[in-house]
Amino acid sequence: MLTIKDKKRYSRHILLDEVGELGQQKLKNAHVLVIGCGGLGCPVLQYLAAAGIGQLGIIDDDRVDVSNLQRQILFTENHAGALKVEAAKEVLTRLNSQLKIETYPTRLSADNALDLFAKYDVIVEGSDSFSTKYLANDAAVLTNKPLVFGSIFKFEGQVSVFNYKNGPTYRCVYPEPVSEAEMPTCSEVGVLGILPGIIGMFQANEVLKIILDLGNVLSGKLLIYNSLEASQILLPFAKNEAIKISELIELDLSCTIPSIPEIDYSAYAEAKEIYFLVDVREQEEREHFSLGGLHIPLKELLANPQVLAAQENLVLYCASGKRSAVGVKALIEHFPLKKIVNLKGGVSAVIFTES
Numbered sequence: 001m002l003t004i005k006d007k008k009r010y011s012r013h014i015l016l017d018e019v020g021e022l023g024q025q026k027l028k029n030a031h032v033l034v035i036g037c038g039g040l041g042c043p044v045l046q047y048l049a050a051a052g053i054g055q056l057g058i059i060d061d062d063r064v065d066v067s068n069l070q071r072q073i074l075f076t077e078n079h080a081g082a083l084k085v086e087a088a089k090e091v092l093t094r095l096n097s098q099l100k101i102e103t104y105p106t107r108l109s110a111d112n113a114l115d116l117f118a119k120y121d122v123i124v125e126g127s128d129s130f131s132t133k134y135l136a137n138d139a140a141v142l143t144n145k146p147l148v149f150g151s152i153f154k155f156e157g158q159v160s161v162f163n164y165k166n167g168p169t170y171r172c173v174y175p176e177p178v179s180e181a182e183m184p185t186c187s188e189v190g191v192l193g194i195l196p197g198i199i200g201m202f203q204a205n206e207v208l209k210i211i212l213d214l215g216n217v218l219s220g221k222l223l224i225y226n227s228l229e230a231s232q233i234l235l236p237f238a239k240n241e242a243i244k245i246s247e248l249i250e251l252d253l254s255c256t257i258p259s260i261p262e263i264d265y266s267a268y269a270e271a272k273e274i275y276f277l278v279d280v281r282e283q284e285e286r287e288h289f290s291l292g293g294l295h296i297p298l299k300e301l302l303a304n305p306q307v308l309a310a311q312e313n314l315v316l317y318c319a320s321g322k323r324s325a326v327g328v329k330a331l332i333e334h335f336p337l338k339k340i341v342n343l344k345g346g347v348s349a350v351i352f353t354e355s
């Protein structure tokens, strides 16, 4: 039941015929789980808490870093080093003391996903990991929960609702997982802090629509928002009935490719002259900062490794060492006799070491 305080607090919701007291009661009764308390999770949680979603779950094992503050708007400088889920709970409780907030300072995994999802009505995906997105999708299908999906890359964001009333899923749009090593993260390519805010608010809006049974839920449609053009398109997609999910398998799309030979920057710098340096990043990343060397973006290198046939003692680098590890692996397969190594931590490690 809504209390007198609730009725005052949510009066602007209740005034809407489409919401009313009944709708606000539905929000109060709702259980929503947010995966990832980062750029997307923060705005989602802030709006859901303000809207009066009664029970919120937050899962994330990460701690607040100062570089998060530019977009992870629940956190303040004082939270640096704190567990994100605890910092978020503290802030959200100050915003709305009536909420029940459950925190899970761990990563979503094949071991915990089904039990966790079972406790919630709606799941929001706000991680920055493809394996987590596939895992959340499959767990949503197996537990029959709607999954409110969001993702961002540079200036563009995507939103959709998967498995809504048995509708299409993430795998219907993206059947083939990409290797995370080939997809750089915010810490590698950067992001304008406002974009995850916009996409997170689209996600929060879908959560309310699902709970209140309002409007057209973004099921079977992928909303693509371009922040530079201030434009958006809706791409329709259908359910692929051939895709069957019967168990949870955690995909290993991770960037850490085992047994890739590495060199750290100081060792490389001491003997630069004996190495042939190759930058596998994209042009715009190189314009921003470069360690020099020959520039061959990863895709081009994978398409034509022969371009390095004449070089010896190769050192490959990218922003964090993930994409270059993919390049090193491919080159070793192509030139088994050559010495080919990865620059550990990529450009980020160099900037960090030298700052």
Ligand SMILES: Nc1ncnc2c1ncn2[C@@H]1O[C@H](COP(=O)(O)OP(=O)(O)OP(=O)(O)O)[C@@H](O)[C@H]1O
Pocket: 035, 036, 037, 038, 039, 040, 059, 060, 061, 062, 067, 068, 072, 084, 106, 107, 108, 109, 126, 127, 128, 129, 132, 185, 186, 187, 188
């Ligand atoms: N399997 C998972 N379970 C729970 N949380 C996850 C999982 N995978 C990723 N996350 C969380 O999702 C959040 C994504 O946030 P965001 O994309 O803003 O990146 P970040 O990791 O905080 O920052 P940066 O990429 O700049 O280091 C992170 O807090 C991360 O810990």
